[in-house]
Each structure stands twice: as structure tokens, then as C-alpha cells.
Amino acid sequence: MNNNTLxxxxxxxxxxxxxxxxxxxxxxxxxxxxAPSTPVAVDNSCLTTDANGxxxxxGSGLSGDPAAPxxxxxxxxxxxxxxxxxxxxxxxxxxxSKAGCDVLKAGGSAADALVAVQAxxxxxxxxxxxxxxxxxxxxxxxxxxxxxxxxxxETAPAAATANYLRYIDDSTNLTTPxxxxxxxxxxxxxxxxxxxxxxxxxxxxxxxxxDLFGEGTDLAANGFxxxxxxxxxxxxxxxxLKRDAEAAAYFLDANGNPKPLGTTxxxxxxxxxxxxxxxxxxxxxxxxxxxxxIVAKIQVTVGADGSAITPGKTTLTDLKxxxxxxxxxxxxxxxxxxxxxxxPPSSGGIGVLSxxxxxxxxxxxxxxPSNIDLEGGKPDVMGVHLVTEAERLAYADRDKYVADxxxxxxxxxxxxxxxxxxxxxxxxxxxxxxxxxxxxxAGNLGTIPLGIxxxxxxxxxxxxxVDKDGNVATMTTTVESTLGSYHMARGIMxxxxxxxxxxxxTDSNGDLVANRVAPGKRPRSxxxxxxxxxxxxxxxxxxxxxxxxxxxxxxxxxxTVVGAxxxxxxxxxxxxxxxxxxxxxxxxxVGGEHPNIDATNNGNNDPLVLGLRALGHxxxxxxxxxxxxxxxxxxxxxxxVLTGGxxxxxxxxxxxDTYTP
Numbered sequence: 001m002n003n004n005t006l007x008x009x010x011x012x013x014x015x016x017x018x019x020x021x022x023x024x025x026x027x028x029x030x031x032x033x034x035a036p037s038t039p040v041a042v043d044n045s046c047l048t049t050d051a052n053g054x055x056x057x058x059g060s061g062l063s064g065d066p067a068a069p070x071x072x073x074x075x076x077x078x079x080x081x082x083x084x085x086x087x088x089x090x091x092x093x094x095x096x097s098k099a100g101c102d103v104l105k106a107g108g109s110a111a112d113a114l115v116a117v118q119a120x121x122x123x124x125x126x127x128x129x130x131x132x133x134x135x136x137x138x139x140x141x142x143x144x145x146x147x148x149x150x151x152x153x154e155t156a157p158a159a160a161t162a163n164y165l166r167y168i169d170d171s172t173n174l175t176t177p178x179x180x181x182x183x184x185x186x187x188x189x190x191x192x193x194x195x196x197x198x199x200x201x202x203x204x205x206x207x208x209x210x211d212l213f214g215e216g217t218d219l220a221a222n223g224f225x226x227x228x229x230x231x232x233x234x235x236x237x238x239x240x241l242k243r244d245a246e247a248a249a250y251f252l253d254a255n256g257n258p259k260p261l262g263t264t265x266x267x268x269x270x271x272x273x274x275x276x277x278x279x280x281x282x283x284x285x286x287x288x289x290x291x292x293x294i295v296a297k298i299q300v301t302v303g304a305d306g307s308a309i310t311p312g313k314t315t316l317t318d319l320k321x322x323x324x325x326x327x328x329x330x331x332x333x334x335x336x337x338x339x340x341x342x343x344p345p346s347s348g349g350i351g352v353l354s355x356x357x358x359x360x361x362x363x364x365x366x367x368x369p370s371n372i373d374l375e376g377g378k379p380d381v382m383g384v385h386l387v388t389e390a391e392r393l394a395y396a397d398r399d400k401y402v403a404d405x406x407x408x409x410x411x412x413x414x415x416x417x418x419x420x421x422x423x424x425x426x427x428x429x430x431x432x433x434x435x436x437x438x439x440x441x442a443g444n445l446g447t448i449p450l451g452i453x454x455x456x457x458x459x460x461x462x463x464x465x466v467d468k469d470g471n472v473a474t475m476t477t478t479v480e481s482t483l484g485s486y487h488m489a490r491g492i493m494x495x496x497x498x499x500x501x502x503x504x505x506t507d508s509n510g511d512l513v514a515n516r517v518a519p520g521k522r523p524r525s526x527x528x529x530x531x532x533x534x535x536x537x538x539x540x541x542x543x544x545x546x547x548x549x550x551x552x553x554x555x556x557x558x559x560t561v562v563g564a565x566x567x568x569x570x571x572x573x574x575x576x577x578x579x580x581x582x583x584x585x586x587x588x589x590v591g592g593e594h595p596n597i598d599a600t601n602n603g604n605n606d607p608l609v610l611g612l613r614a615l616g617h618x619x620x621x622x623x624x625x626x627x628x629x630x631x632x633x634x635x636x637x638x639x640x641v642l643t644g645g646x647x648x649x650x651x652x653x654x655x656x657d658t659y660t661p
Contacts, residue, residue, distance in 0.1 A: 045657040046101035048094075058098040058655070059224075066653050067094040069262040072228035074593035074623045076648045078374060081572040084642040084656030086468045089113055090629035092128070092461045092548070092652040095224065096120040099215040100465060101655035103207065110465040110473035111139065111204035112212055115197050117463050118477060119216030119274055123267060124224055126493045127233035127482045128461040128548060128627075131273065131285065132191040132294060133495045135477035136342045137200055138329055138529045138544075142470035145539045147340045147531060148203070149329040152196025153404075153522040154189025154497040155322060159313035162505035164517045165498060168310050177310035181503065183240055185298045185312030187485045187496035189523070191285065193477055196324035198282040204471065213278040220271035220491070223264040227651055231261040233482045240486040243303030247488035270491030286319045290490055295319065297489040330415045334360055337542065337565060338533040341557075342476075343415065347402035348528025350415055351554035354394035355387070356561065357424035358431070362386050364566040369577065371596075375648075376569055376577025378596050381611030382433070387562060388582040388617070389431045391555060395584035396440040398554075399452050403514035404522040411445035418445070436616040438586040451507025453515045453524070454584070460527065460548030464629040466541075466642055472631075474544040476527035476553070498523055526553045530561065545575075545630040547647070555581025555589070556626040564632060571632040572645030578608075579624035579649075588612055592621030593649065625649055636661050 047055040050064020059067045082088070089100035099120045100113035108116075114137070121129040137150040156164065165181045167174045177184040201209060226234070234241070234251045235258045241247045242256060250267065253259055276284035284290055298312040330349040331340040334356045341349030364386065369377030397418055401411055411417045427443065442452070460478035478497070485496040500523035505516035515524040532543035543564060547556035556579055563574035579591035590609055592599030603609035603621040612619050627650040632643050641661075644654035 082654040088656035110467040115212040130479040133479040135193040137475040140472040149327040151325040152192035157314040165503040184310040189497040194282040210278045213274040220267040234258040245304040267491040341530040345404035345522040346525040347398040358390035361428035368567040376573040392440040396442040400442040408514040451511030451513040453502045453513040462546040464544045474529035547628040571630040575628040575645035588617040591624035593623035
């Protein structure tokens with residue numbers, strides 16, 4: 001057995017394999033005659049296939065390996081629906097999907113698999129994810145039939161002020177942090193993802209925590225190849241990475257040039273962090289020498305290139321005191337379904353559910369895509385019009401009212417004020433079939449004097465998982481912008497999550513914004529891990545989905561849910577379908593990267609774009625960068641099975657105990 005073979009095995013399977021390889025020098029017993037046995041079916045679980053349908057190990061480097069580096073592409077056509085008998089994982093990188101699938105195959109729960117996936121994503125997708133980032137998770141426990149939300153959002157340090165991102169010092173230096181708020185230490189929030197995963201795995205795990213880091217550790221120690229999206233991120237960030245000696249040494253060559261696609265990277269410091277997490281739990285990242293190095297990097301004042309950097313005010317006490325939180329998800333009925341998503345401090349769940357609540361007042365089934373193919377067909381003009389108008393109204397309320405509810409309560413003290421059927425109907429009445437509203441006005445939900453905050457958000461990645469017992473996890477995890485704050489400590493990219501706060505505590509009218517900085521506060525997010533159940537409550541699981549995409553996540557998730565529930569698309573078609581949507585502005589986005597959109601001549605040759613413009617939409621055909629991962633349970637041949645789709649705009653794949661129906 002060679003090292004490459006060992007690397008393809010899950011940690012538990014690996015230990016069993018090594019044990020069976022020997023170590024006992026006793027003579028082998030004489031063979032015992034047995035009756036001919038029935039051939040055992042080959043187990044191709046957690047494998048993918050090459051172009052000829054031959055099973056292929058992800059990460060093997062053999063023909064058909066989806067982890068083989070390729071240039072980043074806006075859209076890869078031909079993704080097919082994947083079927084699995086009892087367990088499935090969809091992640092935005094093949095090596096992460098494999099790590100999660102190996103845990104599921106070894107009998108682990110969805111919570112166990114999440115830990116393994118995150119350990120790999122922070123390594124192979126540092127532009128989107130980090131061990132020192134944040135995450136939001138929805139978890140469905142099949143035994144209790146309960147959906148639990150977990151909040152691993154980063155927090156502002158105890159020394160932060162309302163102007164933490166705006167001024168170097170509130171009293172003595174009213175200039176912007178340098179070289180920018182994002183690239184300074186001020187943007188780095190106290191990380192939350194590992195504390196959150198430890199909490200969720202403690203609630204729902206089946207395997208030992210220490211056994212969930214094997215594949216991530218192996219990849220960090222022995223190497224992986226730079227993929228297309230990572231290579232592009234390094235190129236776009238090269239000048240900023242030079243300020244950090246550790247980041248520069250890792251991502252750039254000796255001449256300061258970006259390491260190219262296909263370069264083998266090893267990250268022994270990251271491997272050591274994973275070993276520490278495995279043996280010590282999440283505390284390894286929040287106390288002791290690793291935490292000290294993270295804090296020291298946040299407090300750096302001079303870059304490796306000699307440039308000034310405004311330090312952050314995070315301390316070891318901030319890390320030690322960080323707490324992940326269990327929260328109640330936000331849930332509503334939508335037609336014949338029960339939909340749950342993430343509660344504040346994410347605005348994503350309320351945004352998605354508000355969009356659906358408004359759309360429930362229209363018969364969207366009348367406006368399905370035409371010419372439905374593997375890529376989801378051609379969206380209908382009126383279908384896109386109604387969805388994007390509903391999103392404008394949802395974003396208007398989100399921008400005004402939603403923030404960390406531990407600091408700023410929602411109107412009426414409950415999401416129901418924003419999501420109840422009567423209010424949704426009143427918002428739907430504002431939609432004109434013949435003309436776009438352009439920009440919506442937030443609803444009048446009381447006398448709360450809050451300003452409007454449209455702070456943009458960026459990067460992220462997503463995972464959807466179902467295990468053998470029917471437990472479901474859908475988690476969106478992030479480092480914020482591409483490669484975060486450009487600060488690196490112990491092989492880990494540090495986030496720039498605090499720039500999701502409003503830089504100014506007031507809007508242009510002088511009204512306080514809900515999403516202003518405060519000590520210990522969590523910045524507003526748009527992450528929206530989402531689950532759908534048949535009926536009027538949790539129990540009959542139907543669908544799990546979510547996406548990266550910063551402030552556009554609400555749009556990506558809404559179009560996927562509508563595609564599946566209203567237009568009958570399968571998990572891959574709904575995921576692949578044209579990304580369309582609108583925040584609260586006059587601009588409607590129609591993803592020009594999609595093969596079913598003609599983006600030439602600014603979209604003026606495309607009937608969908610022309611139809612929307614005729615309704616008053618200002619249409620952008622700029623490429624979209626969703627990373628949707630969807631699992632839908634369905635009956636096939638009388639059996640309940642899982643079907644999955646991975647976004648063709650990213651590198652992810654679907655793995656599980658797959659089969660061909």
C-alpha cells in the first residue's frame with residue numbers, strides 16, 4: 001500500500017487498514033477450505049467518475065480527478081444530477097467534499113462531517129474560508145425533528161468604539177485606518193467558526209472530535225495543488241499580501257510573483273494547528289500560543305514592506321471570552337412547505353423568507369423557465385420581474401431593521417413583525433406587473449429611529465450535508481473578502497469580517513444605524529443556510545441549500561428555492577439556473593456567465609434582458625459568482641433517495657453513497 005492510497009482513506013478507515021497490514025510476525029494460519037462465496041458488490045461510495053464512467057478517487061491525480069487544477073471558469077456546462085442512497089455532501093472544493101464524505105462513510109454524523117470539511121476548506125479555499133473566520137449553521141436532528149441554528153459569527157473586540165472602522169482614534173486622529181479599514185487590524189473580528197463547530201459537534205456528533213482532522217492535516221503536511229479560484233485570488237491580492245511576511249512567503253515566489261495554478265503548496269503551520277485542535281479542542285485557537293500569535297498579528301503596526309498598518313484592538317481576553325451561540329432559526333410556511341433559515345445577526349434568513357412571503361401572493365407556477373435543460377433553462381421575464389421586485393422590498397426592510405439582536409431588537413421584538421402573512425401581503429401589493437419600482441422603501445414598523453445601512457459584503461463558501469440517519473446540516477462559512485484582511489498567522493488567513501459593520505454609526509440623515517460597531521457585537525451578515533420541509537413544520541425533510549456571495553446570497557438562495565418549489569427544477573437545475581436578483585437598487589442582475597444568457601452587446605441581443613428593460617429594469621449582465629450547494633430528497637422507484645447539485649460556477653462536487661437509477 002503506497003502513501004497515495006493511504007491518503008484516500010478516511011481517518012477511521014485508515015487506522016483499521018494500518019492495523020490489518022500487520023505488525024504480528026507469527027506464522028499465518030493454514031488456509032481453511034470454504035464454499036464459493038457470492039461476489040461482493042464493489043463499494044464506490046465517495047468516489048467520482050471520469051468521462052468514461054470509471055470510478056476515480058478525488059485527490060488522486062488520476063484521470064477524471066476533479067481536484068486537478070484548472071483555470072478558474074465562470075461556468076462549466078454539463079453538471080448532472082447526482083443520486084445517493086443514504087448520505088451526501090456538497091462543498092465548494094472537491095477535496096472538502098471528499099473529507100466530509102469519508103466521515104459519513106465511516107458512520108459519522110452530519111455534524112462530524114462539517115468539522116472535516118471546514119478543516120480542509122480553510123486550507124484549499126483560503127480566499128473564501130478560514131479556521132479564524134465565522135459561520136452560520138442550521139442543523140436538523142432527525143430523531144427530535146428539531147431545527148437548531150448555530151451562530152459562529154465573529155465579534156468586535158471589547159475596546160471597539162462606534163467609529164472603530166472610521167477613525168484611527170476617536171479623540172486624536174480622525175483619519176481612516178491605513179492602508180484601509182479592510183487591510184488594517186481593525187477589520188479582523190474575533191473568530192467564531194471553530195467554537196461553533198465544537199458546540200454543534202458536541203450536540204450532534206457520533207465520532208471522536210480528534211478523528212475529524214486527518215484529511216486536512218495530511219493535505220497541509222504533504223501538499224495540495226493551487227486550484228483555479230485560489231490562483232486568481234493570489235494574483236488579484238499580490239500587492240496586499242506583500243505587507244505580511246508569512247502570507248508573502250506562502251502565496252508568492254522568491255521574486256514576489258504569485259505562485260501559479262498547479263503549484264504544490266504545503267502548510268506545516270496549518271497542519272500543526274489542526275493537530276492542536278484535534279488534541280485540545282477549539283481552545284487551542286482561543287487560548288495559548290496559537291491565540292497569542294493571532295492577537296500579535298492583529299496588533300501589527302508595520303508591514304513587511306515597511307508600510308504603516310493601523311493595529312486592531314483585539315486581546316487574548318477577547319479570544320478567551322468568545323462564545324458561539326445556539327439560536328432559534330427563522331421559519332415560515334411557504335405554500336405547501338415549511339422553510340427555515342438563519343436568524344440574526346444574519347439578515348440572510350429574514351431576507352430569503354421575506355422574499356418568499358411576498359412571492360406567496362403570486363402564482364409563480366405560471367412563469368417557469370422555458371427550454372429546461374441541464375443548466376436550468378431560460379428564465380421567464382415575468383418570473384424574474386416578480387422575484388426581483390420581492391427582493392427589493394425584502395432588502396429595504398433588511399437594510400433598515402436587521403442587525404445583531406443581542407444589541408438592537410427587531411421591530412416588535414420578533415422576526416414575525418417582518419414576516420407575518422398580513423405584512424407580506426401589504427408588501428406584495430406594492431408590486432406592479434407592468435413596471436419595476438426601481439428602489440423600494442422600508443415598511444413603517446414603528447418609531448425605531450434607525451438609518452439605512454447598505455454596507456456591502458463579499459466572499460464565503462457553503463456546505464450542505466445529509467447523513468445516514470437523516471440528519472441534515474447546511475452551513476455557510478466565510479473569511480469575508482478574498483483572502484480576508486491579508487494578515488496570516490500560523491498558516492491561517494485572518495478574516496476582515498468587521499467591515500460588514502457600517503463604518504459610520506449614523507446614516508446621511510444622522511439617524512443611528514442598527515448595524516453600527518459596538519464592543520462584543522456581531523456584524524450583520526447575509527449568509528442564509530436554508531432548509532425546506534414538506535408540510536407545516538419540520539419532520540419531512542425535502543431540501544437543504546445555501547450559497548456564498550456576500551450581499552447577493554439572498555438572491556442566489558431565493559432563485560434556487562423558487563426554482564425547486566415553484567418551477568419543478570431538480571437539485572442541479574435549480575442550482576445551475578441563471579443567477580438573477582436585485583438588492584434594493586434600480587439594478588437587476590442577470591448572470592451573463594450563464595450559457596443561456598447572451599451577454600454580448602450589453603445583453604441587448606437577449607430576450608430576457610430586453611423584456612426586463614421594457615419593464616423599467618436597469619439590467620446588468622455582469623458575471624455572478626454563486627456557489628450554491630443543494631440536496632433534495634425525492635422518491636425514485638418507490639425509494640426515498642437523495643439528489644444533489646453543485647454550482648457550475650465554482651469547483652465543488654457532490655459525493656455520497658452514489659448510484660445510477
